[in-house]
Amino acid sequence: MREADETTRQRLADALRDEPATPSELAVQFELTPETILRHLEHVSRSIDGGDEQFLVAPPTCRDCGFDDFDELLNRPSRCPDCKSEAVDEPAYTIE
16 A cells, blocks of 8 residues: 555554654654644554554653653653653553
């Protein structure tokens, strides 16, 4: 299938099969906002669910206290709920 014929979600899934990426990295690559990327990733994760592949998430992590038990993995947290720091790394997504 030619790249022009693929949907954004198909191209996102293909990119995540190649290497892990954060919403910001994908936003630059696909020229979309990180919020739009997250909405697409929600659908990609559902389409992968139950197949031979897995949609995997490296959770966001607070650089100050190490907290990584965030509730919503398809989200970009702005602050750590534990120490309230704004030094939070984005989650990274991949498909294996």
